Amino acid sequence: MTTESREHMDDDELVARFRLDPEEFTAVYDRYFREVYLYVAGRLDVQAGEDIAAETFCLAFRDRERFDPTRGGVRPWLFGIATNLMARHRRKEARHYRALARTSADPPADSHEGRVVDTVTAQRMGPRLARALATLNRGERDVLTLSYLAELTHQEVADALGISYGTVGSRLNRARKKIHQSMAKEDNRG
Template sequence: MTPGPGAVEDVIDAQLAAQAGRDPAVFSAVYDRHFRDIYRYIAGRLDVQAADDLAAETFLIALRKREKFDPKRGGLRPWLFGIATNLVARHRSKEARHYRALARVGAEPDADSHESRVVSAVSAQRLQPQLAKALMKLTRGERDVVLLMALGQLSHEEIAQSLGISYGTVGSRLSRARKKLRTELKDIEP
């Protein structure tokens, strides 16, 4: 049986991580392979300027801690998303204030912002204040799971690895989040 594309990527990531532990120059391949996904995830959670800074910081932390990466505990990609999620959490008060302000005044971000493009893809522009309000009703853990899935396009298993929680916890948080979001957005026409 031939391994699937995900399995091949995991092997390549494990090899890169092992080599990067011994040779920091190899880490540029890790950066080239994953920076774009990490950047998009952070930009979707915060804003483009924060994404520039936090994506770079994600890889600086990963470079410094590369010898601590253990492929037995999970893949390189979820490990990087876990670092990014922790950095976003440090900025979560800013994120929470931002969503509260959007929900309160119904202001729309700049049309050229990444956040605007993400929200537009998920829902019509007019739903943005309601979506922001609904996201604020989620716990931090629920919001992390939803946004890792929606913006990072991680699987349940990768989310579990990223956040250091069980696969079942991912499922239960996602289920609770979906129920809350449905309740909050039920009166809105598609």
């Protein structure tokens, strides 16, 4: 099958094809690698993005027979794999946020935190935002970043993390409240 004809296929047809012919899995890679890579690189760093995105597709290829389209689409399935692979980086990520919060140094410009700080607010917001993000638990951080960084819908986030749609909404609400409360405390102190 040509690359052009694969581009016009919906995910259900892609799944049916790659189950019959493993060579067809390349269409899944071609369609979603960049999105998964950008999500992981945005959460971690460029090198980790490359490594985890590649590992995501290796695992997806290995487990392609177990993919269950009734639990969601290919895209959320891939993002769920990537999110699970990032779990081993969680402690490092949390320590990084806490370290940023303890210093007044700006985060590196090419990091996710650097881009968020540059985009969201003025220069002095960096340590405040880092402290606010450090208040989130793993589940809240996952939902927040999948929603805003990867731009997944609530249902896609639910599928990716293997949680209910309602849990996505409640975690997102809690994350927003915690960030707002943390920022408000800092405003009242300042």
